[in-house]
Amino acid sequence: MGLALSGNFDIWLYILFAIGAFDMRAAGCVINDIVDRKFDAKVARTKTRPIASGEISVFSAVVFLVLLLAVGLLVLLQLPMLAVLIGFVSVPLFVLYPFMKRITYWPQFFLGLTFNIGILVAYAAATDAISLNTMILYLGAVCWTLGYDTIYAHQDKADDMRIGVKSTALRFGESTKYYVAIFYALFVVAVACSVSGLAGFIFLGLVAEHFAWQVRRLDIDDEALCLRMFRSNIYAGLLVVAALLMS
Numbered sequence: 001m002g003l004a005l006s007g008n009f010d011i012w013l014y015i016l017f018a019i020g021a022f023d024m025r026a027a028g029c030v031i032n033d034i035v036d037r038k039f040d041a042k043v044a045r046t047k048t049r050p051i052a053s054g055e056i057s058v059f060s061a062v063v064f065l066v067l068l069l070a071v072g073l074l075v076l077l078q079l080p081m082l083a084v085l086i087g088f089v090s091v092p093l094f095v096l097y098p099f100m101k102r103i104t105y106w107p108q109f110f111l112g113l114t115f116n117i118g119i120l121v122a123y124a125a126a127t128d129a130i131s132l133n134t135m136i137l138y139l140g141a142v143c144w145t146l147g148y149d150t151i152y153a154h155q156d157k158a159d160d161m162r163i164g165v166k167s168t169a170l171r172f173g174e175s176t177k178y179y180v181a182i183f184y185a186l187f188v189v190a191v192a193c194s195v196s197g198l199a200g201f202i203f204l205g206l207v208a209e210h211f212a213w214q215v216r217r218l219d220i221d222d223e224a225l226c227l228r229m230f231r232s233n234i235y236a237g238l239l240v241v242a243a244l245l246m247s
Contacts, residue, residue: 017122020075027068028094028114034061035098043159076121083124090117102164105171108149112142133194140190144233147183147211150176152230154220169220176220184211191240196247203243210236 033040033051040052050056076087093114100107116138123134146168153160153169154176160167172179188208195204214229 013122013126016075016078017118017125020072020121021118023068023071023075024094024118025115027065027072028097030061030065030068031094032098034058034065036101039163039165042163043156045155045159079121079125080128082128082130083121086117086121086124086130090114090121093117101166103166105166106168107166108146108153108168109142111149112145115145116141136190136193140187143183143190144187144236147180147187148230148233150180150183151214151218151220151226154226155223174220177215177218180218181211181215184215187211191243194247195243200243200247203239203246207236207239207243210239 033049036046037049037051037058040046040049046052051058051061076084079087093110097107097110097114100110104110119138119141120130120134124130150168150172153167156165157167157169159165160170168179169176188204188211191204191207192201195201210232214232217225218229219225
């Protein structure tokens with residue numbers, strides 16, 4: 001969104017995408033928690049989640065999901081046709097993602113494809129087109145997700161091995177730092193393709209330094225640290241937005 005609207009501030013689109021991003025993120029979490037409720041009940045970190053613990057019934061969760069999807073559809077229909085089409089194409093990704101951890105060690109890749117589709121929707125909404133730089137940014141964001149969600153997955157690797165759930169944390173093992181460094185570097189390069197001007201590159205440099213700090217500090221056997229590293233990507237995201245808006 002920042003890439004599309006840099007120099008062309010449209011408050012209405014920002015409002016729509018704030019609502020849409022929050023709504024569809026919530027919908028994705030609900031779908032994931034419904035599908036994974038039996039797995040979540042067997043994992044120490046997730047067994048207290050409302051659906052897994054039985055605090056909220058599956059029926060109630062489905063009703064809430066329908067309401068969220070209805071709001072998402074209303075937001076989507078306010079956008080140009082290309083954005084609407086991309087939004088509809090993304091629906092299968094939201095539905096299929098929770099099942100990926102059952103069949104592949106790369107569920108984080110599918111999460112990246114799903115979670116970052118908003119980049120394409122936002123750019124199409126603002127410009128009624130899709131540029132090469134936008135596609136590069138989208139693929140770069142997929143790499144970013146691979147990095148931070150691999151770190152996140154290390155919290156549950158013992159339980160995942162026990163119950164048969166797959167993840168990049170298990171796939172990469174002791175080599176995780178190297179893979180995360182590669183994924184983060186690819187994301188920085190992707191963002192660099194859309195950044196211009198001194199201010200933009202200064203903020204991008206701060207993003208790169210933040211990622212380097214994560215990689216240096218990362219200890220895959222320290223669950224609390226993994227969670228802090230994962231959450232610190234909020235700051236990286238803010239810096240990326242600043243870099244794009246300053247360009």
